Amino acid sequence: MKKSKRLRNLWYNLSPQQRFTVRRLYYLPSDLYEQFINKRHRYVPPKGYIYTGSPSNSKEYILQGLHQLELLKEDIDIKPDDSVLDIGSGIGRTAIALTTYLNEKGFYEGFDVVEKGVQWCNKKIKKDHSNFNFKYIPLFNDLYNENELEASEFKFPYPDNHFDKIFSFSVFTHMKIDEIQHYFSEIKRVLKPDGKAFSTFFVYDDNTEKQIANNEKFSFPYLYDGYRLMSNVVQSGNIAIHKEKLNEMLQNSNLELVSLTEGFWKNKENSLNEKEYQDIVVFK
């Protein structure tokens, strides 16, 4: 077995709390150094807190958020005075970029199932930007926490037809299929009739299924009805959805696919020509 796969299996065998602790300890020396030289942007958490990815430094975290903002401008025409919802707002990567873009007529709502991330965002970002708000929702996700509430029954805490734009980066790659279906219906409810939604996914079709099932480094060996999982131990670890199933799920929630832009996750060599790692799905 490849080393990267062995490491991933080891990682999945830890509890969510153990994963947080290992990350914190691993990055502690470089976090202390960054604190000592005082180089970190005031909204960027220490690397050991960034449970949502591994940017090489504070500057890269900011750049990743700015890249996400560019995608939102290109793909769903996000405007400075839009009302926006960030599903799975994490530890503020996209929100930080949006503080430089949304004006006082626009507003931002984010929610997430990891309390530490939400606390950080409210303490740092909301403090300076009263039109930004982050909510902690204690829903279960076996990659991130040991909460008890079911995401498949969660009603988004916003009124109907409330948002111009709704987005989620790398969230529907870490949820269960029934949860994603339910979130589609909630998106339909809280999105304005002329609004647009943007989400990233791992999408495959009949031509690429074999490749992603057996890929050396990043594979989805466990087949279910129209989707594949990376791990049966941590079911929300990574999910890839067949294109037809995704379309069917959108239709079930009265949503319409606007565009699907392939990312380079299936084929890293092509990365220079592609704009994003995961596949981008725009719907309304």
Ligand SMILES: C[S@@+](CC[C@H](N)C(=O)[O-])C[C@H]1O[C@@H](n2cnc3c(N)ncnc32)[C@H](O)[C@@H]1O
């Ligand atoms: C890979 S991270 C991406 C975070 C953020 N969107 C970003 O781009 O930095 C996935 C996020 O989804 C959140 N998440 C997982 N299940 C969720 C759920 N049911 N509802 C909302 N957020 C969820 C996780 O806590 C985590 O913050």
